[in-house]
Amino acid sequence: MSMASADEIYISIKGKGGHAASPHLTADTVLIASHIVISLQQIVSRNNNPTNPTVLSITAINGGNTTNVIPGEIKLMGTFRAMNEEWRFKAHELIKKHVVQLAETMGATAEIKIDVGYPFVLNDEGLYKVARKNGEEYIGADNVETTELRMGAEDFGYYTHHIPGCFFRLGVGNIEKGIVSNVHTPTFNIDEQGIEIGMGVMAWMATS
Amino acid sequence: MLKEKIKQLAKQYAAEFIEVRHHLHANPELSYAEFKTSAFIQNKLMQLGIPFEVKATTGVVGLIKGKNPNSKVIALRADMDALPIQEENDVPYKSKNDGVMHACGHDVHTTCLLGAAKILNELKEEWEGTVKLIFQPGEEKNPGGASLMIKDGVLENPKPQSIFALHVHPVCHWVS
Numbered sequence: 339m340s341m342a343s344a345d346e347i348y349i350s351i352k353g354k355g356g357h358a359a360s361p362h363l364t365a366d367t368v369l370i371a372s373h374i375v376i377s378l379q380q381i382v383s384r385n386n387n388p389t390n391p392t393v394l395s396i397t398a399i400n401g402g403n404t405t406n407v408i409p410g411e412i413k414l415m416g417t418f419r420a421m422n423e424e425w426r427f428k429a430h431e432l433i434k435k436h437v438v439q440l441a442e443t444m445g446a447t448a449e450i451k452i453d454v455g456y457p458f459v460l461n462d463e464g465l466y467k468v469a470r471k472n473g474e475e476y477i478g479a480d481n482v483e484t485t486e487l488r489m490g491a492e493d494f495g496y497y498t499h500h501i502p503g504c505f506f507r508l509g510v511g512n513i514e515k516g517i518v519s520n521v522h523t524p525t526f527n528i529d530e531q532g533i534e535i536g537m538g539v540m541a542w543m544a545t546s
Numbered sequence: 547m548l549k550e551k552i553k554q555l556a557k558q559y560a561a562e563f564i565e566v567r568h569h570l571h572a573n574p575e576l577s578y579a580e581f582k583t584s585a586f587i588q589n590k591l592m593q594l595g596i597p598f599e600v601k602a603t604t605g606v607v608g609l610i611k612g613k614n615p616n617s618k619v620i621a622l623r624a625d626m627d628a629l630p631i632q633e634e635n636d637v638p639y640k641s642k643n644d645g646v647m648h649a650c651g652h653d654v655h656t657t658c659l660l661g662a663a664k665i666l667n668e669l670k671e672e673w674e675g676t677v678k679l680i681f682q683p684g685e686e687k688n689p690g691g692a693s694l695m696i697k698d699g700v701l702e703n704p705k706p707q708s709i710f711a712l713h714v715h716p717v718c719h720w721v722s
Binding site: 346453455456462465469475476485492493494495496497498500501502503504505506507508509510511517518519520521522523524525526527528530532533534535536537538539540541542543544545 | 629
């Protein structure tokens with residue numbers, strides 16, 4: 339199973355605010371921000387090779403607090419995820435260009451910061467085969483499955499860009515026992531029978 | 547056969563390590579502040595007689611040498627930080643730290659690696675090479691504890707040929 343790189347996007351759009359009844363005397367930061375949110379999806383759908391997993395989500399729009407004032411600033415936040423380092427950094431430049439130039443064209447200015455986070459998890463093909471074989475030997479082929487790509491991120495990715503790595507999952511849910519909450523929720527828990535398997539499988543991975 | 551011996555020991559020690567998990571689960575710490583967790587891990591390794599180094603402030607790196615220890619080096623990695631979430635589970639080992647919870651299973655990852663360490667150490671006359679145990683801080687928060695551990699030399703002296711990590715998977719079958 340592979341996981342994505344994750345970078346954080348912070349945008350500030352600044353323009354001359356003013357009376358909402360006189361937009362011609364302002365640079366409408368709300369409208370400009372809206373254009374930017376939509377335009378950024380073009381990078382995912384048009385610049386990216388469609389076979390290459392990529393997600394760009396704008397997750398916050400903040401600014402303004404009443405009906406008749408065009409605000410002087412709108413702030414956006416979001417996340418950019420990919421599974422290819424070359425495309426990842428090319429996309430950063432495209433994102434910055436879209437934001438800065440679109441804002442400028444529409445009479446405002448934009449500042450953008452992209453905080454570079456974890457690289458994608460590169461599961462080594464050979465090690466994946468070893469891990470799968472080890473898992474099948476330890477708990478039986480029926481109990482091993484290959485999971486799908488996920489666009490979540492894991493800092494294990496750092497190791498895998500230095501040496502061959504393999505990230506694998508230990509099933510810990512149990513529907514019959516009502517252990518079904520997902521990770522990152524206040525009710526997440528595990529079926530503790532999994533611990534015996536987890537510690538044994540880890541030992542077995544290291545010795546074979 | 548080695549696999550059967552590992553299974554036997556995993557079964558024998560399961561209850562002990564479920565208790566380890568309860569302790570870690572009840573005492574979660576946020577990213578880069580895993581001081582008690584780090585001390586707990588160091589103490590466990592000391593009890594097992596496994597040499598270790600501290601890296602990136604709260605990270606712990608242990609080494610177990612099997613037969614022909616220079617023939618290969620395999621790394622096993624676990625993360626150890628918790629999340630800023632208020633636990634709602636009604637269990638005896640519920641988080642004692644308000645607003646902090648092991649909601650991503652890093653308590654389980656650390657437990658499984660400690661359990662594997664005990665098994666590997668006991669069987670070290672029966673497998674080849676060296677196993678590097680990596681307990682890392684700060685998986686949940688940039689810049690990522692892995693990057694700090696690498697800067698602090700975790701992938702050198704000795705350099706592992708490969709690295710494995712286990713992560714809990716809360717559903718039996720994958721749903722997206």
